[in-house]
Amino acid sequence: MQRGRILKNSMKATIQILQVRVTLGYYVFSGGIITDLPRQPYPCHYEGKVLMATVKGDVHDIGKNIVAVVLGCNNYKVYDIGVMCSCELILEKAKEYNVDIIGLSGLITPSLDEMVVVAKELSKGGFKQPLLIGGATTSKMHTAVKVSPNYFTLEHPVIHVLDASRSVTVVSSLLGENKGDYVTDIMEEYDEVSMLHTNCKFECALILQHPIIVFINRR
Numbered sequence: 001m002q003r004g005r006i007l008k009n010s011m012k013a014t015i016q017i018l019q020v021r022v023t024l025g026y027y028v029f030s031g032g033i034i035t036d037l038p039r040q041p042y043p044c045h046y047e048g049k050v051l052m053a054t055v056k057g058d059v060h061d062i063g064k065n066i067v068a069v070v071l072g073c074n075n076y077k078v079y080d081i082g083v084m085c086s087c088e089l090i091l092e093k094a095k096e097y098n099v100d101i102i103g104l105s106g107l108i109t110p111s112l113d114e115m116v117v118v119a120k121e122l123s124k125g126g127f128k129q130p131l132l133i134g135g136a137t138t139s140k141m142h143t144a145v146k147v148s149p150n151y152f153t154l155e156h157p158v159i160h161v162l163d164a165s166r167s168v169t170v171v172s173s174l175l176g177e178n179k180g181d182y183v184t185d186i187m188e189e190y191d192e193v194s195m196l197h198t199n200c201k202f203e204c205a206l207i208l209q210h211p212i213i214v215f216i217n218r219r
């Protein structure tokens with residue numbers, strides 16, 4: 001609990017620092033005239049709109065909040081719909097806000113399955129937005145093997161994002177002119193990861209069932 005509080009406090013401090021940076025940016029930009037500071041620090045035109053949600057059953061939001069701040073500071077409009085978001089709510093809000101990208105966060109093991117549920121429902125609902133997967137328990141392997149097969153297409157890929165610092169690069173690549181090349185690379189990478197996973201599973205099963213044959217083959 002204490003670690004949680006410390007992280008929450010450092011998150012608040014980070015947000016304050018970033019807000020000061022944005023304000024200072026405008027100060028420098030406006031020639032140092034404080035009275036010229038616009039009332040709203042963010043410009044009206046956004047690079048894109050991103051929905052952020054922690055999935056159903058999960059209360060962890062520190063990482064999601066950091067990603068939201070980082071994207072916000074890079075001129076993306078972020079709709080953060082909070083924690084414990086049901087699949088229905090995520091789909092509903094993605095439609096309502098007409099977002100370009102959907103980001104899911106999850107830190108507990110059951111969230112991994114919940115992300116698969118969301119991917120399946122996005123597919124059923126005919127959604128077209130790329131899906132970003134993040135949070136400490138998520139991984140490239142899980143995204144490639146479990147989530148991607150339920151939603152990934154060249155138009156709307158499913159991408160695992162390791163940390164907040166990668167989020168801007170990923171989002172700008174998905175909304176940029178070279179999206180096709182970027183997504184094709186990811187697709188190839190995920191195919192390799194899935195293949196590796198299948199081979200590992202096959203080898204493990206073989207070792208369990210025929211340990212002697214595997215031993216002889218390896219020599």
Ligand code: B12
Nearest residue numbers: 004058059060061062063103105108109134135136163164
């Ligand atoms: C803080 C914390 C809490 C706080 C959460 C406070 C809050 N407001 O978030 C509190 C105390 C409430 C809490 C509760 C619980 N917790 Co907790 N918690 C943690 C802890 C210590 C840190 C998590 C954290 O914030 N990390 C820092 C952030 C910055 O990292 P991050 O979330 O991974 O985010 C980064 C990236 O992953 C990425 N990212 C994250 N999300 C997204 C989304 C997108 C779209 C993108 C692009 C990127 C992205 O960007 C971020 C920044 O780089 C971890 C342990 C650990 N060391 O990770 C356990 C941990 C996650 N908790 C755990 C558990 C089990 C629980 C509880 C179930 C405990 C309990 N028995 O009650 C409950 C959960 C209840 C629930 N239903 O969710 C386990 C999960 C194990 C598992 N695999 O299931 C962990 C791993 C601890 C452990 N080792 O056992 N927890």
